[in-house]
Amino acid sequence: MNKVLQCGRQTLDLSQPQVMAVLNITEDSFSDGGRWLNPERALEHAMQMASEGAGIIDIGGESTRPGATPVSLSQELDRVIPVIEVLSSTLEIPISIDTSKAEVMTAAVAAGAGMINDVWGLRQPGALQAAAKANVPVCIMHMQGQPENMQKQPLYQNVLEEINAFFSQRIAAATAAGIETEKLLLDPGFGFGKTLEHNLSILANLNIFAHFKLPLLVGISRKSMLGEITGADISDRVPAGIAAATIAALQGANIIRSHDVAASVQAMKLSYALMSVDL
Secondary structure, three states: OOOEEEEOOEEEEOOOOEEEEEEEOOOOOOOOOOOOOOHHHHHHHHHHHHHOOOOEEEEEOOOOOOOOOOOOHHHHHHHHHHHHHHHHHHOOOOEEEEOOOHHHHHHHHHHOOOEEEEOOOOOOOOHHHHHHHHOOOEEEEOOOOOOOOOOOOOOOOOHHHHHHHHHHHHHHHHHHOOOOHHHEEEEOOOOOOOOHHHHHHHHHOHHHHHHHOOOEEEEOOOOHHHHHHHOOOHHHOHHHHHHHHHHHHHOOOOEEEEOOHHHHHHHHHHHHHHHOOOO
8 A cells, every 4th residue: 555645736644544624515414514614614624624633634515414415516516616726725735525426526626636535436427537537546435325315224244245345346447447546545434324233343343444455544523323322412422433533543544534633633643653563
């Protein structure tokens, strides 16, 4: 696995775990929907997360929470492109675009985004071709079903084997479309068509995906699995999220996607220190 990921004009050092800061410019994201719809507030929040030590900022204009309804192409573009343009010319860290639409991928990369983060794993029309042409790193996430219905009745014979097979298929599709293997990242998709049991199995066995020799990205921050275990409301799940992020890092996760940047950065520094101990 490459230790340095080239994200357009910026680089992401993967020699130690990094924090991907979440910036949802949406009305209905499960944790912070509506908070950053104002472009000025979105920019201020992004700058704050960068100052807290984020290695990359992930910008999304369409919620993918369970039960979410899609937004139009024009609405998604209007939300994310102005913010990407300003941040990519201001910050010294990469910007990621969280989208599944080919047109948004193309416009976002042209505006300065250096990574594509796709919960659909490049399965939407034109996404493979757009990602190949963009020539930036792409994160392929596993999702069973779709946001509207993915949590109704998730069912697997073996969740780890099925995610593994999905990754193999999507890597093959991506490389066939002209995307270099070295530009791919993998995300098992915590909470995307999974029960609590499925999520815990993935977290406990995250290093099963190490054989792909590709960077592993995980997003557990504030998710319902943490609430099911602790009983905590969304805003009170930070401690559980930090614990889960640390477990993920020690299991081989390279990038932790988080709403709580400062706490996550500290956790990743501790994780790296533990992994660096010479026994």
